[in-house]
Amino acid sequence: MLVYILRRVLLGLSVLLAAIVATFCIFFLGPSDPAGALCGRQCTPDRIVQIEKDLGLNKPKTEQFVTYTKGLVAGNDLGGKKCDAPCLGWSYVQNRPVTDMVKQAFPVTVSIVIGGIVVYSTLGILFGMIAARFRGKPLDRVIVGVSQFVTSIPYFVLAQLFFLYAMVYYGLIPRAKYTSILDNPFTWFTGLLGIWLFYGTVLSANYVRYVRASMIDVQNQDYIRTARSKGLGERKIAISHALRAGIAPFLTLLGLAVAAELGGAIFTERIFGLQGMGNLALTSFDTSDLPVIAGVVVVGAVIIVSLNLLVDLLYGLVDPRVKLS
Amino acid sequence: MSALPATPVAESGRERILEVNDLQVQFPTADGLVNAVNGLTYSLDMGRTLAIVGESGSGKSVSSMAVMGLHDPRRTRISGSIVLDGTELVGASQETIRQLRSSTAAMIFQDPQSSFHPFKKIGDQIAEAYLVHHKVSKKVAMTRTVEMLDRVGIPNPDRRAKQYPHEFSGGMRQRAMIALGLINDPRLLIADEPTTALDVTVQAQILDLLNDLQREFGSAIVLITHDLAVVAEVADDVMVMYGGRAVEHGTAHEVLANPRHPYTWGLLGSVPKLSASGGNLRTIRGLPPSLINLPSGCSFHPRCDFSDRVPGGLCSKELPGLEVRAGDTTRRSRCHLADPAGIFDAEIASTLE
Amino acid sequence: MSTASTETSETVVHPRRDNTREPLLEVTDLVKHYPVKEYTGLFPTTNQVRAVDGVSFDVAPGETLGLVGESGCGKTTTGRLVTRLIDPTSGSIKFDGKEIGQAKERQLRSMRRDMQLIFQDPYQSLNPRQTVNTIIGTPLEVHNLVPKNKRKDRVQELLELVGLNPEHVNRYPNEFSGGQRQRIGIARALAVEPRLIVADEPVSALDVSIQAQVMNLLEKLRKELNLAFVFVAHDLGVVRHFCDRVAVMYLGKIVEIGDRSDIYEAPQHPYTQALLSAAPDLNVVRGAERKERIRLEGDVPSPINPPSGCRFRTRCWKAQDVCAQEEPLLEIKSGARQGHQIACHFPEIKDDLATSLENTSA
Structure with a gap:
């Protein structure tokens, strides 16, 4: 098991490295003019040269990359501006380290995503199991029908409607508000609960039918028949035998879908007005604040890789065979 | 009962x-x-x-x-x-x-x-x-x-x-x-x-x-x-x-060495023996019956080579019972043939070795 | 119980006995290693699965060679290599005197007409979206054998040959039963008038009565069309019934090869003997008795790390030090007839493993 974890961590790190290289190439090899953007309206050529020198933009690209990567690990000194590790660069627009900005936004996004995963895993598995149990019955049809309906509407439309009706017009659910879990765990929980329930419920619709199919498939497996022939009760079979096998493919799907769900989190932040990484990225797009966008992408990659790692480890716990292949 | x-x-x-x-x-x-x-x-x-x-x-x-x-x-x-x-x-x-x-x-x-x-x-x-x-x-x-x-x-x-x-x-x-x-x-x-x-x-x-x-x-x-x-x-x-019914039931020696039902004969003839080589296998013609639409009478009659020896087309009309037949003590078989033992000894036994 | 019956039961004179014969298929030192990645350590390591590891045999026109052995012995891989469905790692395959072991796909075209495959699973080897007419007609078209307007007639002729109703030419595979599908597969193989058919477990997925029908069909076709067969099977009864010659494989190697009567009535390799002794026999119930029961212990070793020397030694009751050090060659041993080769350091004839009623009643 230890070797398996180590191997997965190594794999995750290599993916991360590739993501950093790709990000650097996309953002800093392209035809961009960060110095111009930073210089502002009253700009003189001298000043541009000065800024480029400060930011190291006059150096060869390979050297810039080394500096960038070194910054991530050990921190940098960007023309007198101290940037502590992990240094994600310097925001031209706000004139402060990108890391500071990300540091504020990161917990917001992670809170939304983790809470969402908890909600949609629970709901997806629960309703999937219920639908499988009552296959062909009205309850099954209702669950499948609702999940189909929900998945057929774009997420941002649903989010807008929810925001407008549930939060603004009727005030059924208090507006979302983020407080750090470290400051006050209770308000952190209550402030985000509405978001989690909404985000989680909508995403769970994707999984309900999947879990249902998986559970039905498991019901027909030979080992379920074996369990029955041992004299086990139906409840024991459902929980200890069927569920464990039915969940395995769901975990795989969970790992694959993390990136897409991060996208959902961006909409969520934007629409519900939470200052997470999604909003940070969108604001930076408006101001062409390249280092910030790049920083968000790198940190996003970190989130995806870590969640995938988590899913892999969970999978390893569920299915003993994966350690070998 | x-x-x-x-x-x-x-x-x-x-x-x-x-x-x-x-x-x-x-x-x-x-x-x-x-x-x-x-x-x-x-x-x-x-x-x-x-x-x-x-x-x-x-x-x-x-x-x-x-x-x-x-x-x-x-x-x-x-x-x-x-x-x-x-x-x-x-x-x-x-x-x-x-x-x-x-x-x-x-x-x-x-x-x-x-x-x-x-x-x-x-x-x-x-x-x-x-x-x-x-x-x-x-x-x-x-x-x-x-x-x-x-x-x-x-x-x-x-x-x-x-x-x-x-x-x-x-x-x-x-x-x-x-x-x-x-x-x-x-x-x-x-x-x-x-x-x-x-x-x-x-x-x-x-x-x-x-x-x-x-x-x-x-x-x-x-x-x-x-x-x-x-x-x-x-x-x-x-x-x-x-076809969902027992057609022959007895001791292993009775059923495998002296079978009395034409389907058993066919099955035995179909197996390529480990100890004999070459030649054609005695097979059963046709396909297994559909369980949704079982043939009338004896379900095996459409594939049976011996149903013409039962008078009056009885095989397609009436399902034979699973009974102990004349000459048997414990074995039960389900066939209208009057003398399956005679047919087996004269025509089948030699082909099975 | 003498070996006298050995001589009498064989009436067919095999091409093998004829020293001037030209083999249709000649396989020499055929090797297939598959790389597999193993993830036990921190980094994946690549190992070689030695599926087929130096196999030689030949098949004369009109002859049938049975490849028998248990799962993982390499018999199926050998069949696929011969037809070049997969590429050999090394070794030579000569078909009709032409080397095809390393030939490119384009050069194989003409060979593909002469050599056809019949698969095990009649459900998966036919395209469910094609009619029987298309399935059997496509090889006719590819090899341009029959003018277009005659194609359907030929397909119907082939259907009749394999015992199917020619009127069913426009049906889809799912409208046929398992045995009938296998007949379609056979008709497809026969369409191009091949000289050699590689049949991979062609009857093992079928019910007993249907299996016998298909066996009889293959037997009839073989005689009528003078087909040569490489017949891959695990059922020793089926192989004895159908094959002139038999090669017994174990862990990627042939351990014994010979005429049918050599293998079944005078086997010399301990593994062949164990196989025969383990196979249940219907004649037991009629009073036939076996002289000896040989039961192998344990499982077949991994083809990634096969035992040194003789690969069977880990399960062999005769194994001695020499078996671990020296690999026995496949060669004619004392007491063996021409064409009967055994790869064993301590061969010994056992003639009473496949029970026979004549033996017991005599």
Whole structure:
């Protein structure tokens, strides 16, 4: 098991490295003019040269990359501006380290995503199991029908409607508000609960039918028949035998879908007005604040890789065979 | 059927463990009602091995699954009677049947690969069956499990019990399956094609093991198989099934060496012998019957080479009963032919060697 | 119980006995290693599965060679290599005198007409979206054998040949039973008038009565069309019934090869003997008795790390030190007839393993 974890961590790190290289190439090899953007309206050529020198933009690209990567690990000194590790660069627009900005936004996004995963895993598995149990019955049809309906509407439309009706017009659910879990765990929980329930419920619709199919498939497996022939009760079979096998493919799907769900989190932040990484990225797009966008992408990659790692480890716990292949 | 004594004792003096009477199993499907078993009657005594032989769709597996109560009651219609160790199973509550599974009747399945839960340790899966029927600690159940694994010939049973199914070879997995089947010391063991998925040298090991264990535990065994050669090696009694009915039922020697039913003749002729080479095989023409639309009269008559010897087209009109015929003492057969023994001796026997 | 019956039961004179014969298929030192990645350590390591590890045999026109052995012995891989469905790692395959072992796909075209495959699974080897007419007609078209307007007639002729109703030419595979599908597969193989058919477990997925029908069909076709067969099977009875010559494989190697009567009535390799002894026999119930019961212990070793020397030694009751050090060559041993080769350091004839009624009643 230890070797398996180590191997997965190594794999995750290599993916991360590739993501950093790709990000650097996309953002800093392209035809961009960060110095111009930073210089502002009253700009003189001298000043541009000065800024480029400060930011190291006059150096060869390979050297810039080394500096960038070194910054991530050990921190940098960007023309007198101290940037502590992990240094994600310097925001031209706000004139402060990108890391500071990300540091504020990161917990917001992670809170939304983790809470969402908890909600949609629970709901997806629960309703999937219920639908499988009552296959062909009205309850099954209702669950499948609702999940189909929900998945057929774009997420941002649903989010807008929810925001407008549930939060603004009727005030059924208090507006979302983020407080750090470290400051006050209770308000952190209550402030985000509405978001989690909404985000989680909508995403769970994707999984309900999947879990249902998986559970039905498991019901027909030979080992379920074996369990029955041992004299086990139906409840024991459902929980200890069927569920464990039915969940395995769901975990795989969970790992694959993390990136897409991060996208959902961006909409969520934007629409519900939470200052997470999604909003940070969108604001930076408006101001062409390249280092910030790049920083968000790198940190996003970190989130995806870590969640995938988590899913892999969970999978390893569920299915003993994966350690070998 | 008159009232049965609580534990009927057969003529041989052995205790009767299973009594199946006029069993019918039907599956309603979109295409129509599938008549999988159509009036099956047989019984089995302790210490005997009954082989149920037939091709796919003959009802051999379906009827035995019914004995274990493994058909989904929502998708199956069962009628008739199955008395297992004195308890009537048809119409019994799920709880009654659950109590009997593994403790009175246990089942070994064809594919040991898919019949174990892939995510659970072999030992835990076997101990689980013991724990359902015994109020003991997990530790006691595990000790018993390791003993059983040792008994079925698995080396290092302590270590093996902690391994997962994928760490076992096919033969070892089937041994573990047998250990699971025997953990509660059942009086009836149903083995559904237990060696079909195995290689021939492993098959021989498993058949030997089943033989040994029966001698040791004295349980009754129902062996479901399509392989007549396996039957010849291990069975005391043989029941040949066709289209959901028994067509011939007797001792292994009666049925395999002196068969009386044309379908049995065809089956025997179809098997390429290990000890004879070349030449054409005696086959059965045509295809197995549709279970949705069984032929009228004797279901075998459209494929039978001898139905023209029965006067009046009786074969297509009337279903012959499964009865002890003239010249037989214990064997029952289901055929209108007046003198099947004569036909077999004159025309069939020589082609089978 | 003498070996006298050996001589009498063989009436057919095999091409093998004829020293001037030209083999249709000649396989020499055929090797197939598959790389597999193993993830036990921190980094994956690549191992070689030695599926087929130096196999040589030949098949004369009109002859049938049976490849028998247990799962993982390499018999199926050998069949696929011969037809070049997969590429050999090394070794030579000569078909009709032409080397095809390393030939490119384009050069194989003409060979593909002469050599056809029949698969095990009649359900998966036919395209469910094609009619029987298309399935059987496509090879006719590819090899341009029959003018277009005659194609359907030829397909119907082929259907009749394999015992199917020619009127069913426009049906789809799912409208046929398993045995009938296998007949379609056979008709497809026969369409191009091949000289050699590689049949991979062609009857093992079929019910007993249907299996016999298909066996009889193959037997009839073989005689009528003078087809040569490489017949891959695990059922010793089926192989004895159908094959002139038999090669017994174990862990990627041939351990014994010879005429049918050599293998079944005078086997010399311990593994062949164990196989025969393990196979259940219907005649037991009629009073035939076996002289000896040989039961192998344990499982087949991994083809990634096969045992040194003789690969069977880990399960062999005769094994001595030399078996671990020296690999026995496949060669004619004392007491063996011409064409009967055994790869064993301690061969010994056992003639009473496949029980026979004549033997017991005599």
